[in-house]
Amino acid sequence: SGAKIAHAVDYDPQAIRASRQNAILNHFNEQQMPLYLPEELGEIQADVLVANILANPILELKPRFQSLLYEKGTLVLSGILRSQQELILNAYQNDFK
Numbered sequence: 001s002g003a004k005i006a007h008a009v010d011y012d013p014q015a016i017r018a019s020r021q022n023a024i025l026n027h028f029n030e031q032q033m034p035l036y037l038p039e040e041l042g043e044i045q046a047d048v049l050v051a052n053i054l055a056n057p058i059l060e061l062k063p064r065f066q067s068l069l070y071e072k073g074t075l076v077l078s079g080i081l082r083s084q085q086e087l088i089l090n091a092y093q094n095d096f097k
Contacts, residue, residue, distance in 0.1 A: 007044060008035045045069065050076040055084040059091055066095060 010016055016035045023033050049069050051058060058077055065075060075096055080088055 003048075005031070006033045007041070007046065008033060009038055009041055010035070011038060013037065043067075046073060048074045048076065050078070052079045055080055055088060058088055062091060062095070 008016075008019055010019065016037065019035050023029075023035070046068055047070055049065055051061070051065070053061075058080065069075060075092075077088060077092075
């Protein structure tokens with residue numbers, strides 16, 4: 001079994017357009033993978049949240065990530081420089097397992 005729906009978010013409208021085109025090419029429809037600008041997302045919760053962004057936005061978005069995940073949800077963070085790994089781990093370890 002896989003995900004029934006994947007919500008995708010990006011700050012760049014051009015990235016949203018490109019992702020929408022790629023989703024169509026890969027036979028996904030808007031119901032399976034809705035794409036949002038951050039202000040369009042609304043209040044949803046997810047079992048898994050994946051963020052591929054830089055360390056500063058990861059630090060800033062921690063409260064939002066907490067609100068987006070179910071209590072036993074999984075958070076996957078990438079895009080972090082090795083030199084910033086400890087900073088991120090220290091910021092997140094008390095609120096995430």
